[in-house]
Amino acid sequence: MCQMAYVxxxxxxxxAAAAVAAAPRGGGSEALSITAKVTAxxxxxxxxxxxxxxxxxxxxxxxxxxxxxxxxxxxxxxxxEYDPRxxxxxxxxxxxxxxxxxxxxxxxxxxxxxxxxxxxxxxLRTPGPMPSEIKKxxxxxxxYGRRVKVGKKARRKFLQWLWTYTHCPVVxxxxxxxxxxxxxxxxxxxxxxxxxxxxxxGMFCKPVKSITKTFLxxxxxxxxxxxxxxxxPVQYPIISECKCSC
Numbered sequence: 001m002c003q004m005a006y007v008x009x010x011x012x013x014x015x016a017a018a019a020v021a022a023a024p025r026g027g028g029s030e031a032l033s034i035t036a037k038v039t040a041x042x043x044x045x046x047x048x049x050x051x052x053x054x055x056x057x058x059x060x061x062x063x064x065x066x067x068x069x070x071x072x073x074x075x076x077x078x079x080x081e082y083d084p085r086x087x088x089x090x091x092x093x094x095x096x097x098x099x100x101x102x103x104x105x106x107x108x109x110x111x112x113x114x115x116x117x118x119x120x121x122x123x124l125r126t127p128g129p130m131p132s133e134i135k136k137x138x139x140x141x142x143x144y145g146r147r148v149k150v151g152k153k154a155r156r157k158f159l160q161w162l163w164t165y166t167h168c169p170v171v172x173x174x175x176x177x178x179x180x181x182x183x184x185x186x187x188x189x190x191x192x193x194x195x196x197x198x199x200x201x202g203m204f205c206k207p208v209k210s211i212t213k214t215f216l217x218x219x220x221x222x223x224x225x226x227x228x229x230x231x232x233p234v235q236y237p238i239i240s241e242c243k244c245s246c
Contacts, residue, residue, distance in 0.1 A: 069207050069239050070188050076178065083179050084218045084229070094182050094216060097231060101214035106238065108185040112174045130163045137162075166197050168205035168242035180218040182231065189239030197244035209241035 076082075091109060095102060137159065139150045150158075170189045177184055191205040212235040220229040 107183040182216040191242035205242045207239040208243040211240045
């Protein structure tokens, strides 16, 4: 993109040079005036082109749809001129703008407690009923066709162990999205991946479902003192279910 800006600038410079060459040569002052105007126009064009070219790197306004969750960190323009001012962060106004989309279970205006900000919220118990594919396992027959006798109590304990071992919980962690999102903090889901979830090993927990939460995103158009900024609603996907898979 930056290269294109340079190419356009050089093309424009060539056109400007042609215009100067074609200008009347009768009066020296008139020729100098035309040259000065063309040079000023060229300089302005180059500055705008370079700004737009370099700014393309920071044009990601919102999380892009992706099969890879959780959402990667956005690349923000580091210039503080693009940050909301104190008057733009009025909680009452922003709550009204976000309306019923405000979900305190997944978003927070204030920074959560240190333990909650960096710690994982991992369920201690296996939630939900046991999957039917585990319930239907026939433990009385070996892979070689030999029949074995398994008591009800032993079968129940083994199936419960297998369900606990292969279960893929969603691990929630508070994440700071930065000052250009409101609310600033989101409770983001991750699939537990510290070990293989299969027996024998080889499979891992991967996301299979997600939900979306609506946040406000500070969005600026233009540049320098001519820019216009406002809050716009954006949807942020969050992992809601994980499954043991290849």
